[in-house]
Amino acid sequence: MQQIFNFVLKNSNRLLFLLLLVISLSLTIQSHSYHKSKIISSANFFTGGIYEKINNVDEYFGLREQNEELAAENARLKSILFNQKDTTKLPQIDSIKGVKKIDIIVSKVIRNPYSTLENYLTINNGATSGIKPNMGVINSAGIVGIVDKTSKNYATIISVLNVNSKINAKIKKSNHFGSLVWNGKSTGFVQLIDVPRLAGVRKGDTIVTGGQSIIFPENIGIGTIDKVYIDDETNYYTLDIRLFNDMTNLGHVYIIKNKDTEEITNLENQSKKDE
Amino acid sequence: MNSALLGNIARFILLLAAQVLIFNRIDLFGFINPFPYVLFIILYPVNGNKSGLLAASFFLGLLMDMFWNSGGVHAAACLILAYYRPAIFKFSFGLSYEYQTVKLNDVLTPERFSFLLIAVVLHHFVLFVLEVFKMSFLWDILVRTVLSTVFTIITCIIIIYIIKPNKR
Numbered sequence: 001m002q003q004i005f006n007f008v009l010k011n012s013n014r015l016l017f018l019l020l021l022v023i024s025l026s027l028t029i030q031s032h033s034y035h036k037s038k039i040i041s042s043a044n045f046f047t048g049g050i051y052e053k054i055n056n057v058d059e060y061f062g063l064r065e066q067n068e069e070l071a072a073e074n075a076r077l078k079s080i081l082f083n084q085k086d087t088t089k090l091p092q093i094d095s096i097k098g099v100k101k102i103d104i105i106v107s108k109v110i111r112n113p114y115s116t117l118e119n120y121l122t123i124n125n126g127a128t129s130g131i132k133p134n135m136g137v138i139n140s141a142g143i144v145g146i147v148d149k150t151s152k153n154y155a156t157i158i159s160v161l162n163v164n165s166k167i168n169a170k171i172k173k174s175n176h177f178g179s180l181v182w183n184g185k186s187t188g189f190v191q192l193i194d195v196p197r198l199a200g201v202r203k204g205d206t207i208v209t210g211g212q213s214i215i216f217p218e219n220i221g222i223g224t225i226d227k228v229y230i231d232d233e234t235n236y237y238t239l240d241i242r243l244f245n246d247m248t249n250l251g252h253v254y255i256i257k258n259k260d261t262e263e264i265t266n267l268e269n270q271s272k273k274d275e
Numbered sequence: 276m277n278s279a280l281l282g283n284i285a286r287f288i289l290l291l292a293a294q295v296l297i298f299n300r301i302d303l304f305g306f307i308n309p310f311p312y313v314l315f316i317i318l319y320p321v322n323g324n325k326s327g328l329l330a331a332s333f334f335l336g337l338l339m340d341m342f343w344n345s346g347g348v349h350a351a352a353c354l355i356l357a358y359y360r361p362a363i364f365k366f367s368f369g370l371s372y373e374y375q376t377v378k379l380n381d382v383l384t385p386e387r388f389s390f391l392l393i394a395v396v397l398h399h400f401v402l403f404v405l406e407v408f409k410m411s412f413l414w415d416i417l418v419r420t421v422l423s424t425v426f427t428i429i430t431c432i433i434i435i436y437i438i439k440p441n442k443r
Contacts, residue, residue, distance in 0.1 A: 013325045017358045020333045024347035024354060025405075031346025032408050047341045054296065113299075113344070115306040117407055117415075120344040156344065163409075184412065248302075 048154035055110040073140040103257040136256040142221040142244035170210040195237040309426040332357035352402040
């Protein structure tokens with residue numbers, strides 16, 4: 001017993017070091033696994049609050065661009081509205097059911113890192129505003145990411161600039177599907193992989209979200225094809241996509257709340273169980 | 276409360292605040308950030324409490340991770356730097372460093388610079404290895420380590436010269 005005590009006392013620094021190292025390494029490993037949510041994240045009261053304070057000051061420097069962006073979006077929406085056959089009648093989103101399937105929640109990005117390979121944004125709305133994990137996030141220009149973790153008033157988003165993110169997307173013209181990933185190289189470009197060789201791809205074609213996921217509605221803009229090459233291993237096309245969005249400068253974002261998500265996931269889980 | 280402890284606490288808070296408010300937002304060329312908060316570990320008194328340094332470095336790193344959304348990456352890197360600090364001291368200042376009063380925040384000598392360089396390289400290398408976590412990005416890890424080290428050292432030297440007590 002005495003010897004154990006002596007050993008602990010003599011090596012107290014080393015033991016403390018090893019203990020803390022194990023804790024930090026397990027936090028690191030856990031943060032790299034995609035399906036587990038993080039313990040240490042900026043969606044908590046303390047860091048979220050500080051980031052919001054910083055952002056409150058920061059916002060004033062980008063007011064002009066924000067206004068221009070909003071004006072451009074207004075103009076686009078007006079043009080859609082005026083080109084309806086009957087301008088007094090507002091368009092119904094889902095005319096068969098007569099109810100809206102999709103809700104939009106407006107939020108603001110209060111932290112936007114893009115220097116690492118696994119980038120997570122923080123927004124200043126959370127569970128109290130109805131935000132749940134796995135909701136899609138877009139802005140007026142295009143796709144931004146998917147909600148990862150929520151706290152009461154904040155939420156983190158897996159940015160499309162995250163090597164772990166994988167989003168279903170398609171070529172607008174030909175309806176060929178692929179997966180949207182990021183190779184970690186440039187903040188302006190993402191990659192669309194696994195596009196079949198049958199697909200006629202041309203530089204400049206538009207890439208939009210596919211209809212295969214319940215996270216994003218179909219036909220939300222992502223970017224345009226910048227470069228086409230063939231993957232040596234799989235023999236599929238890999239496309240470099242120039243993003244519509246400037247991911248380094250994000251202000252307000254929209255969170256897409258699909259009312260049918262629960263129904264669809266429940267149904268899918270049931271059929272999985274039956275197998 | 277002695278003044279050394281108060282100085283350490285003040286340094287802890289000020290460096291963390293400076294890191295979060297200013298240096299985390301630099302994003303030079305999209306991926307280079309200086310991390311001058313490691314100065315806390317570097318400037319910790321040579322003969323100070325070692326377990327205190329380990330615990331303080333761990334919490335400093337953990338707070339950084341909270342802000343940086345990076346799991347336990349900074350905590351691990353800080354911890355390793357804090358643990359190997361005596362060895363780096365020995366390498367840079369010679370065996371008898373404990374008996375001399377090594378003062379780091381003073382005029383830059385080759386010994387001080389080599390200490391700073393080795394400490395920052397060690398911290399950043401561990402940091403980026405854990406952050407990237409994939410060996411297929413090894414080249415990326417090295418590029419990030421080298422570039423960030425350069426910028427961290429420049430900001431560290433500037434900070435040391437700013438807070439250096441004026442004796443003349």
